[in-house]
Amino acid sequence: MNIVGISACTVGIAHTYIAQEKIEAAAKKAGDTVKIETQGTIGIENPLTEEDIAKADIVLLAVDVQIAGEERFNGKKVVKVPTQTAIKSPNKLIAKLHELAGK
Amino acid sequence: MTTKEIWKAANPKGHLLTAISFLIPIVCGAGFIIAIGMALGGTAQDALVPGKFDFWQSLATMGGKALGLLPVVIACGISGSIAGKPGIAPGFVVGLAANAISAGFIGGMIGGYLSGYIALGIIKNVKVPNWARGLMPTLIVPLLASLSSGLIMIYIIGTPIGAFTDALTSFLRSMSTSSNLIVGALIGGLCILDFGGPINKTCFAFVLTLQAQGVNEPVTALQLVNTATPIGFGFAYFVAKLFRKNIYNNEEIETLKSAVPMGVVNIVEGSIPIVMNDIVRGIIAAVIGGACGGAVTMVYGADATVPFGGFLMLPTMSHPLYGLMALLVNIFVTGVVYAIIKKDVPREVIKETDVEDEDDISLDDIKIQ
Numbered sequence: 001m002n003i004v005g006i007s008a009c010t011v012g013i014a015h016t017y018i019a020q021e022k023i024e025a026a027a028k029k030a031g032d033t034v035k036i037e038t039q040g041t042i043g044i045e046n047p048l049t050e051e052d053i054a055k056a057d058i059v060l061l062a063v064d065v066q067i068a069g070e071e072r073f074n075g076k077k078v079v080k081v082p083t084q085t086a087i088k089s090p091n092k093l094i095a096k097l098h099e100l101a102g103k
Numbered sequence: 104m105t106t107k108e109i110w111k112a113a114n115p116k117g118h119l120l121t122a123i124s125f126l127i128p129i130v131c132g133a134g135f136i137i138a139i140g141m142a143l144g145g146t147a148q149d150a151l152v153p154g155k156f157d158f159w160q161s162l163a164t165m166g167g168k169a170l171g172l173l174p175v176v177i178a179c180g181i182s183g184s185i186a187g188k189p190g191i192a193p194g195f196v197v198g199l200a201a202n203a204i205s206a207g208f209i210g211g212m213i214g215g216y217l218s219g220y221i222a223l224g225i226i227k228n229v230k231v232p233n234w235a236r237g238l239m240p241t242l243i244v245p246l247l248a249s250l251s252s253g254l255i256m257i258y259i260i261g262t263p264i265g266a267f268t269d270a271l272t273s274f275l276r277s278m279s280t281s282s283n284l285i286v287g288a289l290i291g292g293l294c295i296l297d298f299g300g301p302i303n304k305t306c307f308a309f310v311l312t313l314q315a316q317g318v319n320e321p322v323t324a325l326q327l328v329n330t331a332t333p334i335g336f337g338f339a340y341f342v343a344k345l346f347r348k349n350i351y352n353n354e355e356i357e358t359l360k361s362a363v364p365m366g367v368v369n370i371v372e373g374s375i376p377i378v379m380n381d382i383v384r385g386i387i388a389a390v391i392g393g394a395c396g397g398a399v400t401m402v403y404g405a406d407a408t409v410p411f412g413g414f415l416m417l418p419t420m421s422h423p424l425y426g427l428m429a430l431l432v433n434i435f436v437t438g439v440v441y442a443i444i445k446k447d448v449p450r451e452v453i454k455e456t457d458v459e460d461e462d463d464i465s466l467d468d469i470k471i472q
Contacts, residue, residue: 010120010304011127014372018379041128064301065121066184084300087379 001103003027003034003094004052005060008067009083012041019062019086020046026090030098036060039067048072058101060093062086077101115216116301122180122215123304129169129176130311131369134411137166141409142418170410173311174201174211181215186222186248189240193218193248200253204261207268208312213260218252272316283320283401290321291328291397291433292390299329299372311410319406323416323426326369327400328393330413331430333359333366333374335392335437336385342442350445355380369413384444392437399429 005023009015020036027034037048050072053059059073061080079100086093137147145159147167156164175198182194197218201210225244235243278286294306303325310321337359343350351359355377362373378385399405405426407416414430417423 010124010301011299011372012124013370014375015300018375041124065117065124082301084297088382 001030001032001058001098001101002056003032003058003060003097004036004048004056005034006037006039006048006063006067007083007086008039008063008065010064012039015064015083015087016040019083022090023060023062023086023093026094029091030094032094036062039063044068057103058097060086060097113220116305118181118184118216118219119212119308120301120304121184122177123308125180126173126176126308127304130173131411133166133169134409135166135368135415137163137170138407138409138412138415138419140164140166142415166409172198172202173315174198174206174208174214176211177208177308178211178215178218181212182219182222185216185219186226186244189226189244190219190222190248192245193222193252196245196249197252197256200256201261201264204257204265206256206261206264207315208308209268210256210261210264212308213264214252214256217255217260218248221252222248268312268316272313272318275313275318275321280402284398286321287324287397287399287401288394289397290324291400292394294325294397295328295332295371295389295393296386298332298375298378298389299370303329303371314408314410319408320401320404322410323405323407323420324397324400324429326407326411326413326416327405327426327429328396328433329371330366330369330416331396331433332371332389332393332437333362334430335388335434336374336377336441337363337366338434338438339388339441339445342438343445346442348442348445348447349450350442350448351377352448353450367413368415369411381445384441387444388437388441391440392433392435395436396429396433399432400426403428405429 007016007019007023009019016038017040020038023036024034035048035052036046038045053072053076056076059076059078061067061078062083062085063080064083077100079097081093140159140162143159145157145161145163147163148156148160151161151164175195178198178201179191179194182190182197194215197214198211201207201214204210222244225247229243231239231243290306290310294303296302307325310325314322340351340356340359358373358376362377365373378389403422403425405420405422407426408419409416417426420426
């Protein structure tokens with residue numbers, strides 16, 4: 001399954017990147033391809049391209065704050081969770097994504 | 104829609120957190136500047152008249168003026184989060200109105216929600232002929248949203264908010280020592296629960312309001328706990344050695360090397376990667392240490408006049424030694440508790456997280472759009 005997403009926490013210096021790492025590790029462990037854009041205080045890193053989004057089966061937003069460019073995901077299946085969920089239970093989250101995407 | 108659905112759609116917490124994410128760099132940057140200025144003898148001036156101020160006063164004033172506009176920043180942040188770009192101007196106006204009517208930080212927050220939802224309402228419900236479309240975001244929305252929220256702030260809600268904040272302040276000022284102890288322990292323990300996360304930040308917004316009213320101890324309690332906690336985890340390393348335990352692997356030791364200096368300058372988030380590897384024990388140690396530190400701060404009245412700065416907050420206090428004591432108590436307790444309850448770990452790093460160790464996710468946590 002192809003997963004894309006964004007991680008963005010309140011302060012933008014720690015949880016954002018930890019969530020990204022945790023999601024990517026868990027997704028890879030489940031055999032998925034994954035790309036997570038981070039929107040931290042320093043700005044946007046690892047941005048998602050149109051191609052990335054088009055190929056994706058599901059979009060994961062692990063965010064505590066409003067993010068830029070949410071319109072990019074119009075028409076896709078989008079799941080929004082707090083960053084804490086991604087950090088504390090990344091494997092169970094990925095499993096739930098599989099369930100929701102039906103794959 | 105049911106009340107619960109309306110509340111969920113309105114997402115007040117998300118907007119507050121978004122606004123706080125804009126607020127924090129200002130508080131940190133300006134807070135540090137004013138802390139430096141005050142530590143070296145300056146005080147914040149009302150106006151800087153050329154030739155009549157010194158360098159430290161300029162720093163203190165710079166920082167102070169920025170902090171004085173925090174109600175405006177939070178209003179812009181919340182309003183902008185709710186309504187997007189058209190929400191920023193009304194947020195700006197209502198925040199300044201809150202300042203003018205002395206409604207303070209809480210006024211800024213409430214005003215932000217007010218102007219944001221009004222702006223959103225106007226955008227969604229007011230229809231204009233095609234020739235006036237361009238006027239919507241430039242004139243119509245800003246004018247109507249600013250005017251309505253500003254007037255509501257000034258004539259209706261501003262003064263009651265100010266009165267409420269005053270009452271809260273008097274209540275806190277008149278508290279006895281034992282109540283101070285409980286409040287301090289509560290602030291210290293509660294705010295460190297998520298290591299700089301949403302709970303900490305919401306608590307922070309609240310104690311900022313108190314500081315604007317001159318009640319300095321709560322924000323001092325919070326920030327001293329944020330400062331001491333990473334240092335406490337570093338201290339735990341050495342305490343553990345006394346017990347002939349090795350409680351950190353190599354990766355964690357590396358993380359500590361940056362987390363501790365970050366703690367010295369009031370940034371608690373550096374300790375997150377370490378705590379995450381043993382969340383329950385980390386939280387226990389941090390909360391117990393934080394409660395002690397917070398209690399000491401409130402009981403002895405460590406009162407930094409700046410909302411940020413870590414060790415730099417000490418010179419701004421009327422009795423810096425009390426602040427130092429709070430820090431040392433916190434560091435000591437967090438360090439010792441963690442060293443005692445943490446198990447030995449091998450120095451080498453093993454990467455796997457077990458699925459069974461994770462919390463269950465309920466479907467309530469997940470929203471699909």
